[in-house]
Amino acid sequence: MHLEFDQSLVTGNDMIDTQHKELIGKIDDLLTFCEESKEKVKAIKILGYLAEYTEFHFAAEEKLQVEISYPAIDEHRKKHAEFKKAIEELHEMLEEEEGPTEEFVFAVRKNVVNWLFEHIQKMDLELAVYVREHE
Numbered sequence: 298m299h300l301e302f303d304q305s306l307v308t309g310n311d312m313i314d315t316q317h318k319e320l321i322g323k324i325d326d327l328l329t330f331c332e333e334s335k336e337k338v339k340a341i342k343i344l345g346y347l348a349e350y351t352e353f354h355f356a357a358e359e360k361l362q363v364e365i366s367y368p369a370i371d372e373h374r375k376k377h378a379e380f381k382k383a384i385e386e387l388h389e390m391l392e393e394e395e396g397p398t399e400e401f402v403f404a405v406r407k408n409v410v411n412w413l414f415e416h417i418q419k420m421d422l423e424l425a426v427y428v429r430e431h432e
Contacts, residue, residue, distance in 0.1 A: 300325040308425035331397035383408040
């Protein structure tokens with residue numbers, strides 16, 4: 298099952314939506330690779346790129362929130378920190394294993410995919426609405 302950026306994930310903010318498309322694409326790349334190969338080094342590399350892009354995306358979102366004095370910025374930052382911790386834990390899990398296991402793929406789906414989709418559909422959508430209302 299491939300991940301796709303669909304209408305349920307559109308916030309209406311071009312910057313946020315463009316970055317979400319890229320982020321979801323990278324997560325899909327990771328899952329596809331892990332389901333087709335057990336090569337540890339490449340899986341770590343893909344996960345590393347995902348972590349870097351996550352940092353970039355969250356920094357951009359948080360910068361926007363500061364610029365508009367977004368009232369829920371602290372809660373949003375806490376959620377971003379949770380996601381970054383989940384990525385770190387996945388990295389540790391991958392380092393400890395011989396390569397990407399079924400348990401690793403399950404953890405990616407649970408702790409990354411489910412978390413991200415829920416976050417986009419709730420918190421990021423609320424942010425985008427606030428941006429539109431305060432432009």
